[in-house]
Amino acid sequence: xxxxxxxxxxxxxxxxxxxxxxxxxxxxxxxxxxxxxxxxxxxxxxxxxxxxxxxxxxxxxxxxxxxxxxxxxxxxxxxxxxxxxxxxxxxxxxxxxxxxxxxxxxxxxxxxxxxxxxxxxxxxxxxxxxxxxxxxxxxxxxxxxxxxxxxxxxxxxxxxxxxxxxxxxxxxxxxxxxxxxxxxxxxxxxxxxxxxxxxxxxxxxxxxxxxxxxxxxxxxxxxxxxxxxxxxxxxxxxxxxxxxxxxxxxxxxxxxxxxxxxxxxxxxxxxxxxxxxxxxxxxxxxxxxxxxxxxxxxxxxxxxxxxxxxxxxxxxxxxxxxxxxxxxxx
Numbered sequence: 042x043x044x045x046x047x048x049x050x051x052x053x054x055x056x057x058x059x060x061x062x063x064x065x066x067x068x069x070x071x072x073x074x075x076x077x078x079x080x081x082x083x084x085x086x087x088x089x090x091x092x093x094x095x096x097x098x099x100x101x102x103x104x105x106x107x108x109x110x111x112x113x114x115x116x117x118x119x120x121x122x123x124x125x126x127x128x129x130x131x132x133x134x135x136x137x138x139x140x141x142x143x144x145x146x147x148x149x150x151x152x153x154x155x156x157x158x159x160x161x162x163x164x165x166x167x168x169x170x171x172x173x174x175x176x177x178x179x180x181x182x183x184x185x186x187x188x189x190x191x192x193x194x195x196x197x198x199x200x201x202x203x204x205x206x207x208x209x210x211x212x213x214x215x216x217x218x219x220x221x222x223x224x225x226x227x228x229x230x231x232x233x234x235x236x237x238x239x240x241x242x243x244x245x246x247x248x249x250x251x252x253x254x255x256x257x258x259x260x261x262x263x264x265x266x267x268x269x270x271x272x273x274x275x276x277x278x279x280x281x282x283x284x285x286x287x288x289x290x291x292x293x294x295x296x297x298x299x300x301x302x303x304x305x306x307x308x309x310x311x312x313x314x315x316x317x318x319x320x321x322x323x324x325x326x327x328x329x330x331x332x333x334x335x336x337x338x339x340x341x342x343x344x345x346x347x348x349x350x351x352x353x354x355x356x357x358x359x360x361x362x363x364x365x366x367x368x369x370x371x
Contacts, residue, residue, distance in 0.1 A: 170195025172360030176256030185259030188289030189344030308341025317358030
């Protein structure tokens with residue numbers, strides 16, 4: 042068999058000339074025309090890939106791209122001149138100025154002015170109202186029990202927006218409802234949570250503060266303290282009301298065969314805070330069970346319970362303050 046190196050050259054090459062090649066152990070022959078077709082196809086794939094990435098990122102920049110565009114662009118690898126450039130979407134987005142890279146998150150816990158980063162093009166704003174405090178029950182007899190309901194959590198408003206000419210926003214953080222204290226046999230309702238808000242001159246979002254828990258008077262049979270209504274919100278593309286808290290339950294000595302019990306309900310839960318637990322008092326003699334304070338942000342305080350006193354009182358749990366979260370995208 043003649044070696045390829047021993048074959049003569051030609052001054053008249055054509056696309057019909059053939060040469061041997063192999064793949065995975067199988068030897069075949071190819072014509073130059075077949076090689077040209079393969080090279081042309083590869084070039085078209087490279088050109089199409091680059092075009093697709095640029096088109097997808099342009100759609101992202103104009104806010105018209107589906108999330109799948111991001112994944113496709115991020116996975117695109119352009120093989121130019123034999124070198125794997127690895128041009129992923131993150132680098133190209135930055136070069137083209139497209140929106141989609143989360144680059145800053147701010148949790149705002151005090152009122153003031155938020156100034157956006159100069160590179161920010163869009164933002165997601167989450168506004169959470171402050172939680173309310175629970176009510177505080179009170180008794181006027183040694184055979185009585187009194188309960189209360191916990192305070193509601195604050196409402197939430199959420200919006201994703203392009204900034205345009207907006208460079209800053211005024212932030213107001215609502216204060217948590219202060220704890221309530223009953224005394225001299227007089228029950229007390231809790232205190233509402235304060236509203237939290239965001240305002241940039243174009244959009245205003247408000248998370249309403251939680252509604253206060255209700256304190257009940259004493260009963261020697263069976264009684265309850267109603268739960269407060271839900272807290273709302275406004276201005277968001279998504280406005281979420283808090284869930285109403287449960288009623289408190291009281292059982293006096295007559296109904297309890299000499300044993301008294303008061304079960305106050307917990308405060309309302311927030312995604313960024315824990316509710317205060319309601320107080321539970323039980324026995325045949327005088328005692329009080331205070332409600333617990335809420336923790337974190339936006340949650341409600343627990344209700345306070347009292348049993349077996351002619352002038353009995355107690356204290357509820359305080360609500361947690363509000364919160365504003367701003368996520369910035371460039």
